[in-house]
Amino acid sequence: MPRLLSVIIPASNEAGYIGACLSALFASAGVPGGAEAIVVANGCRDDTAAQARAHLAMAEAAGWRFTVIERAEGGKPGALNAGDAVARGDMRAYLDADVIVSPDLMAQLALALSIDAPRYATGRAEIPRARSAVTRAYARFWQTLPFAQSAAPGYGLFAVNGAGRARWGAFPDLISDDTFVRLQFTPAERVGCRASYIWPMIEGFDALVRVRRRQDAGVAQIAELFPGLLAREAKQKMGAAGLLRRAVADPAGFAVYAAVSLAVKTRRGGGAWVRGR
Numbered sequence: 001m002p003r004l005l006s007v008i009i010p011a012s013n014e015a016g017y018i019g020a021c022l023s024a025l026f027a028s029a030g031v032p033g034g035a036e037a038i039v040v041a042n043g044c045r046d047d048t049a050a051q052a053r054a055h056l057a058m059a060e061a062a063g064w065r066f067t068v069i070e071r072a073e074g075g076k077p078g079a080l081n082a083g084d085a086v087a088r089g090d091m092r093a094y095l096d097a098d099v100i101v102s103p104d105l106m107a108q109l110a111l112a113l114s115i116d117a118p119r120y121a122t123g124r125a126e127i128p129r130a131r132s133a134v135t136r137a138y139a140r141f142w143q144t145l146p147f148a149q150s151a152a153p154g155y156g157l158f159a160v161n162g163a164g165r166a167r168w169g170a171f172p173d174l175i176s177d178d179t180f181v182r183l184q185f186t187p188a189e190r191v192g193c194r195a196s197y198i199w200p201m202i203e204g205f206d207a208l209v210r211v212r213r214r215q216d217a218g219v220a221q222i223a224e225l226f227p228g229l230l231a232r233e234a235k236q237k238m239g240a241a242g243l244l245r246r247a248v249a250d251p252a253g254f255a256v257y258a259a260v261s262l263a264v265k266t267r268r269g270g271g272a273w274v275r276g277r
Contacts, residue, residue, distance in 0.1 A: 003162070005035040005110045006089030010079035014097035015046040021097050022055040026062040028106040032114065035106060036065035038083045039097075043074025048097075077171040084171075093159035094181070098200055101157070105195035112191045113161035120164055120185040122154040122192060125199040132203045134256055139201045141253030144246050146236040152190040154182050156199040164189070172225070176218030180229075183222070187234045205256075209263045216264060 007025065011018050018039065025037055037059065041049040052068045059066035069082055080094060091113045093106070105123045112121040127143065130136045147153055158181055167184045174180050182190065202211050223230055238246075247254035 003033045003091055003110070003114060004089035005031050005033065005091045005093060005106065005113075005159075006083075006087035007035060007037045007093045007095055007106070008080060008083030008087060009037065009039045009095045009097050010042060010076050010083065011039055011044070011048050011052065011097040012042050012074055012076070012079070013044050013046050013048060014041075015044075015048045015051045017098040018048055018051050019055065020100055021095070022052060023058065024100045024102075025095070025106070026055065026058045026064055027103055028062070028101065029103050030063075031106050031110045033091075033110060034063065034065075035110075036067070036087070036089060038067045038069065038087060040069045040071060040079040040083045042071040042076075042079040042082070044070070075173070076177060077173050080171045080177060090162040091159065092165050093157065094177075096156045096199075099156045100198040102196045105157075105193060105197055108193040108195045109159045112193055113159060113164075115161065116163060118164040118167060118185065118189055119161045120152065120154070120182060120190045121159045122152045122157055122190075124192065124194060124196045125153070125155060125157075126196050127201050128198055130201055130203055134205045135201055135203050135208065137250075137253045137256040138208055138260060141246065141250055141257040142201075144250070144253075146238050146242075150235050151187070152182075152192040154178055154190075157197055158182065160185075174218065174225070175214060175221055179218060180222060180226070183226075183229045183232045186232060205260065205263075208260050209267060212260055213264045213267070 009021065039052040041052065049068055049070050056066055067086060071079065071082055091110060093109060109121050113119050127139045130139060142148055155178055158178055164185065171177055202208060
C-alpha cells in the first residue's frame with residue numbers, strides 16, 4: 001500500500017537558497033502515496049519563511065501538501081524535531097535547504113522505502129563546479145575517498161521508512177545528525193538510489209577548514225555519546241597505499257586536501273555552525 005512521504009527541510013537564514021530547493025522539489029515526478037514538504041525556518045534573521053511561502057501555489061499545483069513553520073530558536077536538531085512533530089507521512093526525508101533534487105529522486109526514495117523492514121535511502125550526490133579553485137581541487141579529491149564512494153552516504157539528503165524512523169526518538173542535540181541517522185542502519189539496510197541531487201561544497205580554504213573541523217567534532221561527539229555506533233560505518237579502508245595512489249593521480253587535489261587536514265589539527269576555534277560541507 002502506498003505511503004505518504006514527508007520531506008522536512010530545516011532552514012536557518014536560507015533565503016538565498018530555499019526557492020531553488022523548493023522549485024526542484026515541487027517539480028518532482030509523481031510520488032507513490034503522495035508527498036508533503038515541511039519547511040522549518042529556525043532562528044532566521046532574513047525572510048526565509050516568506051520566500052518559502054511564495055511557493056505555496058507551486059506546491060498545490062504539483063499536488064504537494066506544504067507547511068512552513070517559524071521558530072525563534074536556532075539549532076538544526078530542534079528544527080528537525082519540530083518538522084517531525086507535524087509530519088503526517090510514514091516515510092521521512094530530511095533535506096538541506098541548499099540541495100537541489102532531480103525530478104525522479106523523490107519517487108525513487110519512496111519506492112525504496114516502501115517495505116516493512118527498516119530502510120535508509122538517499123540519492124547520488126553531485127558536487128557542482130565551485131567558483132574557488134581551492135574548493136574545486138578539494139572537492140575533486142574528496143570525491144575519491146571511501147566515504148564519498150560508499151553506496152549511500154546521505155550527506156545533504158537522507159530518508160527513512162516508518163520502521164527505520166522508530167529506531168530513535170527525538171533528534172539528540174548533535175552536530176552530525178546525518179551521521180547519527182545513517183549509523184542507525186547496517187550497510188545492508190542502506191539503499192543508494194540512482195537519481196541524483198546537487199550538493200554544493202563551501203567556497204574557500206578557511207571555510208573548508210571550519211567545516212572539516214566541525215565534521216570531525218561531530219564524529220568525536222557521536223563516539224563519546226553513543227559508544228559502538230561508529231562500528232556500523234563499515235566504509236572501505238583507504239590505507240597509506242590507497243592515499244598514495246590518489247595523491248599520484250591528483251597531486252593538486254591531494255595538496256589542498258592535505259593542507260586543509262593539517263590546518264584542522266593546528267588551528268583553534270571553529271565550533272560554531274557554518275554552512276557547507
